[in-house]
Amino acid sequence: MHTDIDDRKRAEALLAGEKRLLEMVAGGYSMSGILEAVCQLVESTASGCYCSVVLVDPSGTRLEHGAAPSLPASFITSIIGRPVNVDSGPCAMASYLNEQVIAPDLTSETRWAAYAWCPMALAHGLRACWSTPISSTAGKVLGAFAIYYDEPKTPTSLHQSLIEQFTHIASIAIERAQSETALRRSEAFLAEAQHLSRTGSFSYPVATDEITWSGELYRIFELDRAVPLTNELIYSRIHPEDIPFIREMMDRARGGDVVDFECEYRLQMPDRSVKYVHTVAHGTRDQNGRLECIGAVQDVTERRLSEEALGKVRSEFAHVARVTSLGALTASIAHEVNQPLSGIITNASTCLRMLAADPPNVEGARETARRTIRDGNRASDVITRLRTLFSKRDVTTESVDLNEATREVIALSSNELQRNRVVLRPEFADDLPPVTGDRVQLQQVILNLLLNASEAMSGVDDRPRRLVIRTERDEDDFVRLAVQDAGVGFEPQGVERLFEAFYTTKSGGMGIGLSVSRSIIESHHGRLWAAPNDGPGATFSFSIPRRHESVNGAGSLGAIWTPAVADAQ
C-alpha cells in the first residue's frame, strides 16, 4: 500500500518532470541546461544513482562533455576526450557499437583495461555503470547516457524503461541544438554572401504588406533594422524620379498581374548620394493561394558608375581621334592657304609700287593684279576642297569613286607629305567601280593611312621615302585600296596590336587612328589589315564591297550596279 502510494507519487513526479523537460526543449533552453535537467530528474527518480551525458564530437571520433551535475569533475575530465572505440570506456564503447553496455560490478570487470578505466572509476567510489547510446531519428549516435552506482547493481525493467524514456528526450534536445547551430551557421554564411555581393533579399506577402528584409537590404537602403518597415519609409529612399515607376510595379504586383519582374532603379540617400539597384523578384502562391513576392536587390552602383566612366572615356577617345586627324590637317591647311595669301600680298604690294612710280608702270601693275586674282582663286579652291571634306557631318551613303576621293586626300595632304620628303606614287586602277559608303569617313581612313605611312618613314634616310597608294578591284566584287610605305615596318606577331586603341610606335602619336579606321571600314562591311613588305616597310590595305545591305536601292545608284549583284541581294 505504502509502496503503491510511493510508486504513484513517483510516476506523477516523473510525468511532471518529463513535461517540464519537453517545455524546456520547446522553449529554446540551452542544450546543456536541458541535459542537466535530464540527469537530475533521473537521479531523483532512481535514488542512489549518478547520471551523465557525454556527446560524440562532430567528427565522430572523440567524446565531449554533455552534462554530469552530480559526478566529481575529476571523473568527468578523465572521460572527456577519450577516443570512441570499444577499449576506452563504457560510454565510448556504447557510442561506438550503438549498443547498451552494462557493467554491474566494476571490481570484477575486465573490459577497458587498456585505458585503465575501471581503476579510475573505482578510485572515484563508483561500482556499477550502465551506458546507453543516444541516437538521432536518423540512427546516428549522438552520445551516451550513463547511470552510475556506488554499489554493484544490475538494471531492472523499471530502470530500462526510465533509460529509454530519457535517452529519447536527450536525443531530441541534442538534435535540436545541433540543427540550430547549423541554421545559425548557414544564416551567417548567407549574410556574409549577401554582404560580399551587396545583395539584399526580401519577402513580401502582397496581401498583408508585412515586408521582411535581410540585413544587407537594410544596409543598402541605409535603414535601421530596429525601425519597423513601412511603405512610406521605403519610398523615402527611392529616387524621386523613379518613384512613379516603382509605384506602378507595386500596384501591378498587388493586382497579381506581375508574377516575375526584373528592373533597375535609383535610391537617394539622405545625404543626396545616389545608388543604383538591380532587383529580381519572383511571385509564388502559398497553400492558401495567397501571393508572396520574394526577391533580391543588388547594389550595382559601382558597376553603373564604371560603365558611365567607360562611356565617357569612349566618347573622349572618339573626340581625340577627330582632333588628332584635324590637328595634322590644320598644319597642312594653313600652308595651303598661306601660300596663295603670300602671293596676293606680294603682288598687291608690287602693283602699288608700280603705279606709284614716275612714270607709272601700268602694264606691270596690270600683270601683278592678274596674278593677285589667280592666287585669290587658288585660296578659294582650298576652301572649297575643305568644305567637301568636312561639311557633311552625318554618316551618309552614296556612290563613291575611290580614285577621286583619294586624289582629294592627296591634294590636301601633299604639303604634309612633301615636308616629310615623301615621294608619293599613285597607282590607280582605271576601271575601278564606285563603292557605296560614306565619302568623308572613307577619306578620313585614307588620310590616316597616308599620314601614318609618312610618319613611319620620317626616320628613313638611307633609301627613298617612297609611298605607293594603289587602288584595284578585289575578289568577290570588292574594291581594295593599299598604302605601301618604306618605313620602319612592324613585327609580324604584333600586327593585331597595331589596331588596339592607344597602341603606337610613335613617340608623339595617340595611336588611336588605326582602331577608329578599322571600325569605319567594318561599318562599311569591309576589312582593314596590315602586312609587312618583302623589303622594308609595311602595307596597310582595306577592302570594301561595292555595295552592302544597309544601302537601299536608291534609283540614282541603281544604274551602277550590275544586275547579277542586285539579284544576289
Added chain:
Amino acid sequence: MVMRSLVSVVDDDESVRESLPDLLREFGFAAQAFSSAEEFLASDYVGQTRCLILDIAMPGMSGPDLQRELTLRRQEIPIVFITAYGDETTRPRMLEQGAVECLFKPFSDTALLGALDAVFRVN
C-alpha cells in the same frame, strides 16, 4: 651702269616665284627665282647672289639643307628664310643658325624691305 645686287628666291611655290622677283625689282634689286635648292646650286648665280630668300620646307633639299651646303662650300650668302609652316620656335631657331631674318608667309612688303635693309647694311 651701276650693278644692282642680286637677290635669289628659292621656293617650290609658283606664286612666290612669280610675285617676289617683281617686288624685289621694284625695291631696286636684280632678282632670280629657282624652284628648288638643287636648281639654285646647279645655276650660274650662286657666286653673284648677295642675298637668298629661301623657303624652309621644300621637297628634296630643304632650306636649312641648302644653308649647310653653302657653308660647306664656303659660299656664305646672307639668308632670309620664309615659311608657311612656322610656329613660335621656328624664328629663334633659324636666327640662331645664322639667318638674318625669318618671315612667315604671308609677309608685308615693309617686313621684307626691313629684312633686306638688315642684310645690306651689314654688307
